[in-house]
Amino acid sequence: ACAGGLTVIAHVGAMSTSDSAALAKHAAEVKADAISSVTPFYYKYSFAEIKRFYERLCDVSGLPLFIYNIPAITGVTLTFEQLCELLKIDGIAGMKFTSSDFFLLNRLKQTFPNKIFYNGSDEMLLSGLAAGADGGIGTTYNFMPGLILKIYRLFRENRIDEARESQNLANRVMSELFRFGTMPASKQMISFLGIDYGICREPFLPLGEEAKAELYERAWKLIEHI
Numbered sequence: 001a002c003a004g005g006l007t008v009i010a011h012v013g014a015m016s017t018s019d020s021a022a023l024a025k026h027a028a029e030v031k032a033d034a035i036s037s038v039t040p041f042y043y044k045y046s047f048a049e050i051k052r053f054y055e056r057l058c059d060v061s062g063l064p065l066f067i068y069n070i071p072a073i074t075g076v077t078l079t080f081e082q083l084c085e086l087l088k089i090d091g092i093a094g095m096k097f098t099s100s101d102f103f104l105l106n107r108l109k110q111t112f113p114n115k116i117f118y119n120g121s122d123e124m125l126l127s128g129l130a131a132g133a134d135g136g137i138g139t140t141y142n143f144m145p146g147l148i149l150k151i152y153r154l155f156r157e158n159r160i161d162e163a164r165e166s167q168n169l170a171n172r173v174m175s176e177l178f179r180f181g182t183m184p185a186s187k188q189m190i191s192f193l194g195i196d197y198g199i200c201r202e203p204f205l206p207l208g209e210e211a212k213a214e215l216y217e218r219a220w221k222l223i224e225h226i
Contacts, residue, residue, distance in 0.1 A: 024061035058091030102131035
């Protein structure tokens, strides 16, 4: 669908290395530009096991790989030294960094200036950029890309006060979104764009008609003209 016009990063995280490896291999076969994966989760894996997981994905795909570091969801918290060791693996292109520890992000970017770091917390994009992130990847970007790009461009132009105002507006939208559940509400917001995006799979529950109407009034109207 992108036909070379956009960069495609395929997320291949799964519960087992063999499943992730199969997805990584497939991503290479269909000519994705890069892959990404969360750290192995659920069981308390050793660092050696986590490192081997990423080495395997690099080996089977031959594609640049982005570590998806999101400790609040995976339950896997890696130290600065451990993240540095992972970033030294041949084939690792960078990291999606979803954490509020911007000191850690800043240290990683200073240590690996040629790696690409994406900020992952939507509500803290501006903070991540200030800490050294090259860009951002976020759920809410799907329904308000214009506002998110505005934050990015204003920051790059050193118009920080204006960038902060745009981040404040985005955060007002997100505050309303969180009341209904980020994933189901995000899909509903996309539908307000006129795109039939369906609903989340269970155990997520779809929004009722009353919740949809409230979301439209409290969140969508804040950004519908942006």
